[in-house]
Amino acid sequence: MERHFEQELEKLNKRILKMGNLVYEQVHNALEALLTGNVELAQQVVGNDNQVDRLDVKIDKLCQRIFALTQPVATDLRLIMSALKMNNDLERMGDLAVSISEKAEGISEYKEILIELHVDELASMADLIVKDVVNILHTKNTTFVKDIFTSASAIEEKIQSISARILDEMMHKTEVIVVATNLMIILTHIDRIAGYSTNIAESIVFVVEGRIIKHKGKFQQDAVSDVPL
Amino acid sequence: MKEIKIKTKNLSLYYGAKMALNSISLDIPEKEVTAFIGPSGCGKSTFLRTLNRMNDLIPNVKITGEVLVDGLNIYDKQIDVVNLRKKVGMVFQKSNPFTKSIYENVAYGPKINGINNRKKLEEIVETSLKNAFIWEEVKDRLHDSAMGLSGGQQQRMCIARALAVEPEIILMDEPASALDPISTAKIEELIFELKKKYTIVIVTHNMQQAARVSDLTAFFYLGELIEFGKTRKIFTTPDKKHTEEYITGRFG
Numbered sequence: 001m002e003r004h005f006e007q008e009l010e011k012l013n014k015r016i017l018k019m020g021n022l023v024y025e026q027v028h029n030a031l032e033a034l035l036t037g038n039v040e041l042a043q044q045v046v047g048n049d050n051q052v053d054r055l056d057v058k059i060d061k062l063c064q065r066i067f068a069l070t071q072p073v074a075t076d077l078r079l080i081m082s083a084l085k086m087n088n089d090l091e092r093m094g095d096l097a098v099s100i101s102e103k104a105e106g107i108s109e110y111k112e113i114l115i116e117l118h119v120d121e122l123a124s125m126a127d128l129i130v131k132d133v134v135n136i137l138h139t140k141n142t143t144f145v146k147d148i149f150t151s152a153s154a155i156e157e158k159i160q161s162i163s164a165r166i167l168d169e170m171m172h173k174t175e176v177i178v179v180a181t182n183l184m185i186i187l188t189h190i191d192r193i194a195g196y197s198t199n200i201a202e203s204i205v206f207v208v209e210g211r212i213i214k215h216k217g218k219f220q221q222d223a224v225s226d227v228p229l
Numbered sequence: 230m231k232e233i234k235i236k237t238k239n240l241s242l243y244y245g246a247k248m249a250l251n252s253i254s255l256d257i258p259e260k261e262v263t264a265f266i267g268p269s270g271c272g273k274s275t276f277l278r279t280l281n282r283m284n285d286l287i288p289n290v291k292i293t294g295e296v297l298v299d300g301l302n303i304y305d306k307q308i309d310v311v312n313l314r315k316k317v318g319m320v321f322q323k324s325n326p327f328t329k330s331i332y333e334n335v336a337y338g339p340k341i342n343g344i345n346n347r348k349k350l351e352e353i354v355e356t357s358l359k360n361a362f363i364w365e366e367v368k369d370r371l372h373d374s375a376m377g378l379s380g381g382q383q384q385r386m387c388i389a390r391a392l393a394v395e396p397e398i399i400l401m402d403e404p405a406s407a408l409d410p411i412s413t414a415k416i417e418e419l420i421f422e423l424k425k426k427y428t429i430v431i432v433t434h435n436m437q438q439a440a441r442v443s444d445l446t447a448f449f450y451l452g453e454l455i456e457f458g459k460t461r462k463i464f465t466t467p468d469k470k471h472t473e474e475y476i477t478g479r480f481g
Contacts, residue, residue: 073464074466074477077464
């Protein structure tokens with residue numbers, strides 16, 4: 001007999017996956033709109049944001065209900081705690097996709113600059129990291145989590161090199177200041193998207209293995225594990 | 230690290246030919262609350278009862294291994310069972326007041342232990358009832374029958390009765406399972422207070438109660454100790470899959 005509680009958890013799982021798919025689609029379309037200058041696609045991303053917001057609230061309410069009515073423990077508790085966090089991270093990624101789309105229009109005339117600066121390569125990397133983390137969300141296979149961290153580092157390096165070139169351009173050509181500033185903002189958004197992807201990867205490890213791996217850069221791994229329960 | 234108050238070593242118990250406890254070794258620290266959880270028939274109550282030799286009264290029970298309380302094996306021949314039970318008090322699932330006054334219920338233990346001084350007895354009764362959080366409710370009717378108290382009050386009075394003989398350990402077998410939520414909350418608050426002075430061992434079917442009141446949790450299954458550890462660990466990241474399945478309700 002499948003218990004009511006299991007059905008609630010399954011529902012939560014499904015909603016988080018749906019949120020993951022939806023946000024991936026938003027990020028994917030935003031980046032495509034940026035590179036192609038497709039204004040319609042950019043507007044579609046802006047328009048779809050309310051779907052992300054609605055799902056965000058639905059997931060919050062479901063978590064609240066499960067907490068209040070079932071007092072979950074152990075793996076169930078970790079799942080619900082992490083669902084709240086991942087939901088938050090995904091919703092923020094959705095907002096960043098909207099911000100990128102809103103800026104895409106102003107940049108559409110400078111498509112060749114984007115190619116020249118390798119923003120297209122950065123966009124593919126960002127697209128892939130979100131796709132990969134949503135995939136791990138589906139499979140719960142934590143062996144691929146390390147790839148997310150590797151991708152995030154590569155994205156960070158790429159952003160640094162592109163930023164340096166943009167600054168250089170800005171210093172020599174004052175006419176590009178507006179577009180360059182917008183581009184810098186977009187780079188920051190992409191950086192944040194990669195950051196949220198690593199957060200989600202950390203949450204998945206917490207759900208599946210019960211290990212806390214965040215802040216690994218700042219603390220030794222053991223120091224984090226040793227924080228008392 | 231707190232001192233170990235009760236230590237069992239390879240404790241096995243048989244009802245006739247049937248093994249009910251299989252070589253349980255467990256250290257219970259003093260002045261902490263240790264909870265035993267597990268499905269019905271897992272041996273948790275049987276194990277609790279070995280800690281003050283309540284199983285002695287059941288025919289065909291055979292016990293092997295050791296139970297050390299303060300380092301002394303309570304199954305040694307020279308152990309005085311009455312003294313042992315004075316040191317290791319017990320509270321049961323169903324409150325069991327004597328059909329006497331509240332005062333007489335609480336004074337009973339001290340009296341049979343030879344205390345006859347009226348003033349001393351009054352003092353013990355008052356302190357015990359206060360420590361069991363029931364003094365305010367009964368102080369004006371100490372000589373009324375204990376049977377007139379509500380279920381929750383009776384249970385707290387029984388705890389006062391257990392405290393009156395100044396035990397060091399209190400065993401509780403489902404002490405709140407027959408009580409309403411408010412009485413249950415009072416008992417749980419009481420357990421928090423009592424652990425400052427006493428070592429408490431509690432058997433409960435209510436998993437959330439174990440999580441709320443205990444410092445340590447032992448999970449029993451089919452007469453075996455499956456996992457024993459800090460409650461906060463057991464209820465967040467248990468080591469054994471079996472424990473996880475039981476506490477999350479995915480069991481059997």
